[in-house]
Amino acid sequence: xxxxxxxxxxxxxxxxxxxxxxxxxxxxxxxxxxxxxxxxxxxxxxxxxxxxxxxxxxxxxxxxxxxxxxxxxxxxxxxxxxxxxxxxxxxxxxxxxxxxxxxxxxxxxxxxxxxxxxxxxxxxxxxxxxxxxxxxxxxxxxxxxxxxxxxxxxxxxxxxxxxxxxxxxxxxxxxxxxxxxxxxxxxxxxxxxxxxxxxxxxxxxxxxxxxxxxxxxxxxxxxxxxxxxxxxxxxxxxxxxxxxxxxxxxxxxxxxxxxxxxxxxxxxxxxxxxxxxxxxxxxxxxxxxxxxxxxxxxxxxxxxxxxxxxxxxxxxxxxxxxxxxxxxxxxxxxxxxxxxxxxxxxxxxxxxxxxxxxxxxxxxxxxxxxxxxxxxxxxxxxxxxxxxxxxxxxxxxxxxxxxxxxxxxxxxxxxxxxxxxxxxxxxxxxxxxxxxxxxxxxxxxxxxxxxxxxxxxxxxxxxxxxxxxxxxxxxxxxxxxxxxxxxxxxxxxxxxxxxxxxxxxxxxxxxxxxxxxxxxxxxxxxxxxxxxxxxxxxxxxxxxxxxxxxxxxxxxxxxxxxxxxxx
Amino acid sequence: xxxxxxxxxxxxxxxxxxxxxxxxxxxxxxxxxxxxxxxxxxxxxxxxxxxxxxxxxxxxxxxxxxxxxxxxxxxxxxxxxxxxxxxxxxxxxxxxxxxxxxxxxxxxxx
Numbered sequence: 001x002x003x004x005x006x007x008x009x010x011x012x013x014x015x016x017x018x019x020x021x022x023x024x025x026x027x028x029x030x031x032x033x034x035x036x037x038x039x040x041x042x043x044x045x046x047x048x049x050x051x052x053x054x055x056x057x058x059x060x061x062x063x064x065x066x067x068x069x070x071x072x073x074x075x076x077x078x079x080x081x082x083x084x085x086x087x088x089x090x091x092x093x094x095x096x097x098x099x100x101x102x103x104x105x106x107x108x109x110x111x112x113x114x115x116x117x118x119x120x121x122x123x124x125x126x127x128x129x130x131x132x133x134x135x136x137x138x139x140x141x142x143x144x145x146x147x148x149x150x151x152x153x154x155x156x157x158x159x160x161x162x163x164x165x166x167x168x169x170x171x172x173x174x175x176x177x178x179x180x181x182x183x184x185x186x187x188x189x190x191x192x193x194x195x196x197x198x199x200x201x202x203x204x205x206x207x208x209x210x211x212x213x214x215x216x217x218x219x220x221x222x223x224x225x226x227x228x229x230x231x232x233x234x235x236x237x238x239x240x241x242x243x244x245x246x247x248x249x250x251x252x253x254x255x256x257x258x259x260x261x262x263x264x265x266x267x268x269x270x271x272x273x274x275x276x277x278x279x280x281x282x283x284x285x286x287x288x289x290x291x292x293x294x295x296x297x298x299x300x301x302x303x304x305x306x307x308x309x310x311x312x313x314x315x316x317x318x319x320x321x322x323x324x325x326x327x328x329x330x331x332x333x334x335x336x337x338x339x340x341x342x343x344x345x346x347x348x349x350x351x352x353x354x355x356x357x358x359x360x361x362x363x364x365x366x367x368x369x370x371x372x373x374x375x376x377x378x379x380x381x382x383x384x385x386x387x388x389x390x391x392x393x394x395x396x397x398x399x400x401x402x403x404x405x406x407x408x409x410x411x412x413x414x415x416x417x418x419x420x421x422x423x424x425x426x427x428x429x430x431x432x433x434x435x436x437x438x439x440x441x442x443x444x445x446x447x448x449x450x451x452x453x454x455x456x457x458x459x460x461x462x463x464x465x466x467x468x469x470x471x472x473x474x475x476x477x478x479x480x481x482x483x484x485x486x487x488x489x490x491x492x493x494x495x496x497x498x499x500x501x502x503x504x505x506x507x508x509x510x511x512x513x514x515x516x517x518x519x520x521x522x523x524x525x526x527x528x529x530x531x532x533x534x535x536x537x538x539x540x541x542x543x544x545x546x547x548x549x550x551x552x553x554x555x556x557x558x559x560x561x562x563x564x565x566x567x
Numbered sequence: 568x569x570x571x572x573x574x575x576x577x578x579x580x581x582x583x584x585x586x587x588x589x590x591x592x593x594x595x596x597x598x599x600x601x602x603x604x605x606x607x608x609x610x611x612x613x614x615x616x617x618x619x620x621x622x623x624x625x626x627x628x629x630x631x632x633x634x635x636x637x638x639x640x641x642x643x644x645x646x647x648x649x650x651x652x653x654x655x656x657x658x659x660x661x662x663x664x665x666x667x668x669x670x671x672x673x674x675x676x677x
Contacts, residue, residue: 108641111605111645114649117649122594241643243633245634249633253578271621462577464577464579465577465578540574545576550648
């Protein structure tokens with residue numbers, strides 16, 4: 001297949017393309033007041049101290065602690081951790097920005113990113129917990145009994161971590177720029193310093209505990225300003241998540257804070273809130289589908305299911321996680337609608353910072369905006385932390401400790417993990433200096449990668465015992481190749497892969513994902529007799545374990561030592 | 568060992584054991600609702616708005632809780648629906664695990 005030859009060339013092209021100047025980032029003109037802001041800076045520094053402090057108290061001395069944080073997290077705690085991992089700068093700032101810019105069409109991001117959890121729950125969550133090892137590459141590698149599959153999965157995990165983190169760094173950069181009055185470039189480096197210090201000190205044991213604290217900080221920061229904002233917009237201030245409906249109804253009639261819109265302006269705002277004003281039916285469905293399969297195939301979300309006590313907790317933590325995420329997604333359209341109300345005709349320049357720009361225009365008060373900004377920062381930080389761990393563990397655990405040096409000690413694997421965390425961080429910084437799209441769009445591309453490679457391989461691995469290593473290799477290479485082609489096409493501004501094209505980089509899974517399924521099934525059937533008996537027996541053991549069938553090796557992994565806070 | 572007949576046979580569309588059948592039937596129930604929410608609602612909005620280039624229709628004119636109906640259906644209808652689906656999944660699963668053993672064998676579970 002020609003895609004196999006194309007991949008190395010494409011990766012090269014991606015690296016060179018992303019290094020070039022694409023879009024001047026940080027050109028967003030949103031500040032009423034520029035320069036250093038003391039009160040938000042104090043709030044922010046206090047928050048960062050809390051995060052690093054918590055990380056410091058729970059230092060890590062054992063590899064298993066670094067990867068999945070012991071195995072004793074309950075359904076509420078794990079739900080909050082899922083939500084905190086999830087609530088990134090993309091959902092915090094990016095979704096509000098897209099809803100502001102694209103109106104109704106932007107809602108595709110909301111249902112895509114919530115509906116995916118239903119897929120995850122029905123098809124994957126409990127089974128992955130039953131398997132009970134550390135990482136997704138490990139799961140795929142064992143199930144298909146192939147180092148090739150393990151390597152592709154590890155590469156995909158790293159690629160997702162880079163793409164997704166880029167979006168977070170853009171968000172973190174915009175926020176620190178707002179608070180400290182730094183240039184965008186300086187704030188990206190600042191953010192990198194904070195992330196690295198935090199990650200390297202604490203490892204994931206710290207991250208997990210933090211993520212529950214971070215969720216609370218984050219959701220309160222996001223919700224509290226809404227009550228004040230909705231009152232300033234003329235609402236009753238009881239339940240903003242319902243009251244903004246009337247504002248949207250009014251906006252469709254052209255009523256804004258500045259008075260009645262007329263003529264072209266009215267037509268433009270009205271069009272934003274009509275279903276197909278910013279994209280057609282196909283583009284909407286393609287986007288929703290891509291985000292859903294991507295959500296269900298995202299390694300750093302799936303890794304959460306290894307950290308719970310049993311599969312019952314795994315199921316219930318999806319429910320809680322989705323509810324916690326729902327709180328955010330019922331609220332981000334409020335920011336977008338209020339942004340429209342005060343600034344109906346702002347363009348791309350204000351979109352990614354609408355959650356700061358709308359409150360500024362509404363006169364929210366600097367302390368509240370500072371708290372909101374700190375929340376967005378926390379969202380970005382916690383996501384980056386989870387991603388870098390998933391990426392570093394893909395390299396240290398799945399490549400180094402499994403394939404390259406199977407006899408290495410725990411300490412060596414931990415060291416490789418730390419070095420690679422730093423390396424990943426560096427790559428992300430370089431890409432984040434010239435981000436290729438809006439925050440939520442960059443994130444959507446990471447979802448396309450996950451949905452086209454990991455999701456089909458995991459679903460078939462669990463639910464189709466005939467799927468074998470050759471099928472998985474073919475399907476995953478095809479999915480990865482097509483996604484990379486679409487991403488490069490988007491960056492090169494090829495219309496076919498652009499926002500209005502047939503195969504947009506943000507929405508490629510509607511076409512590519514079913515094909516990846518098909519290729520895996522067809523190739524598996526064609527190569528059925530090429531799999532050796534020993535290999536098929538090893539896959540069989542894994543399948544039996546996934547479905548609690550008799551005959552599988554039913555060994556619970558050794559219980560992890562409880563990490564002592566002062567160890 | 569080595570006979571393919573002795574290996575586990577797993578196929579989502581043709582589950583082999585009683586417990587897997589139950590699992591699959593729960594997953595299918597949820598997926599049907601999931602599909603209806605995710606793609607059925609946009610389809611209805613699309614069909615209703617065929618006469619207008621931007622999809623304006625009675626759905627965009629009707630108000631529900633103050634929202635234009637087409638907006639509420641996606642922004643809150645679908646998301647609330649997903650959470651209820653996850654709840655339903657957990658409930659169905661809990662019910663499955665307390666069914667007495669005698670009822671779990673045989674073909675009636677599908």
